[in-house]
Amino acid sequence: MSQFVEFLKHQREDLKNSIEELRAMARYHYTEENSIEILKTLSKQMLADKLTGKVKDKDTKEYREKTFEKDLNKEWNDIRNNFYKETNNFETSPTIYNMFNALNYQQTHCEQSVKDDIKGARVRLESLVSGKCGNRIDLIKKECLALTR
Numbered sequence: 126m127s128q129f130v131e132f133l134k135h136q137r138e139d140l141k142n143s144i145e146e147l148r149a150m151a152r153y154h155y156t157e158e159n160s161i162e163i164l165k166t167l168s169k170q171m172l173a174d175k176l177t178g179k180v181k182d183k184d185t186k187e188y189r190e191k192t193f194e195k196d197l198n199k200e201w202n203d204i205r206n207n208f209y210k211e212t213n214n215f216e217t218s219p220t221i222y223n224m225f226n227a228l229n230y231q232q233t234h235c236e237q238s239v240k241d242d243i244k245g246a247r248v249r250l251e252s253l254v255s256g257k258c259g260n261r262i263d264l265i266k267k268e269c270l271a272l273t274r
């Protein structure tokens with residue numbers, strides 16, 4: 126029984142810390158221009174693992190290094206659109222919390238390489254629990270919290 130009480134105590138403390146971290150993110154407001162620049166930088170940090178290796182260029186048919194602008198356009202559009210929803214098209218002042226939510230939403234709802242929605246959801250869940258998506262969210266949370274210090 127005492128192990129269960131200790132477990133609950135730890136979980137309460139962890140939840141309290143998470144809430145404080147999210148509140149800290151919500152305290153930092155930015156202008157529209159600055160927020161888009163910061164969001165793009167955070168996106169590049171989060172998706173850096175996708176830029177490893179080479180890809181065959183559709184136009185030249187030659188192999189080239191992957192770039193954020195050419196190869197991660199869909200991801201960036203998803204993140205930016207989520208951010209616009211978060212800020213209600215900038216009717217509210219953008220915060221780090223809005224940026225974190227936009228990045229997190231992209232990984233939890235949009236990131237999918239499988240065409241079948243049901244199979245894609247299963248693959249995404251597995252990746253969130255013990256794979257790249259979960260690691261990216263952890264990384265971006267750390268980077269967003271660094272902006273609060």
